[in-house]
Amino acid sequence: MQVLLVEDDTLIATGIVAGLKAHGITAHHATNAETAEAACVDNIFDAVVLDLGLPDRDGLTLLETLRVNEHTLPVLILTARDAVEHRLDGLRGGADDYMTKPFDLRELAARLHVLARRAQGRAVQVITAGPLRLEPESGQAFMDGEPVALSRREIELLTYLAGSSDRWLPADVLRDRLYGFGEEFTGNALNVHIHNIRRKLGSQSIQTARGLGYRLGWKVAP
Structure with missing residues (x-):
């Protein structure tokens, strides 16, 4: 399983990449919205893990761009913004799931597997x-x-x-x-x-x- 991790904090991203690998998930790291948007063009990912506090563009704006361009990739927002209104904004903006920092890598991996299976329209694909x-x-x-x-x-x-x-x-x-x-x-x-x-x-x-x-x-x- 391949995911795109959009996270500007290199230390956090390094930990997520290593942690997901232990759960059979390969994470490709993008540090800003521009790089992430370009990476989605080839459509090689099963899901996107999206931080909202990006240096060049707000994560919600990137999410909106992906949806306008008809990208159907599952998107899991992973952010420190933990207010109910923030969650609602993310889900209304097109996110498929929302997690707040700090978080458990096991839960993140489990949620990503669920999103990928749901996107493929199956519990067990044949x-x-x-x-x-x-x-x-x-x-x-x-x-x-x-x-x-x-x-x-x-x-x-x-x-x-x-x-x-x-x-x-x-x-x-x-x-x-x-x-x-x-x-x-x-x-x-x-x-x-x-x-x-x-x-x-x-x-x-x-x-x-x-x-x-x-x-x-x-x-x-x-």
Whole structure:
């Protein structure tokens, strides 16, 4: 799961990034509204954690901009503004959830998982595409009814490709989807994941087009 953390306090952001990672959530850090808005263009995130006291723009203004631009990303406001009116303003402005500082990282992680599941319209998602049946929540995959062992990264990559409506996705977008900004990975890590998926599911499972990127090789069933 990938989230965008919009927080201008570097010390707080570092703690949140580390804490969420322990709960299986990769947080990409943006320090201001301008950077956050640009990061949302590629739509690689499952949710946004938004502080309201940003240096270049109020967080509520950023939220309004995202909603005007029809971004449907779940947004969880995380702020020191704890008055009831502040909560109402945030929820009325388009936020899906609201938490105040100080907070418990376990609760933040749990709420983010709930928001992501709700946004995907499921409690347990099942993706069917050609002979592939994928269950991202459980990490199970089947080809023609037979179980196939896939790593967490491979499951994430297939899930993202399946949700991209047959669009070609550039390699850099897929890398951002799989890895956080501060997370180390080798230069050919994406190629290794794709190679392993093709070895397990067949060469047709992921298509490649020079200059365009990658997409799932089968149509996803509605």
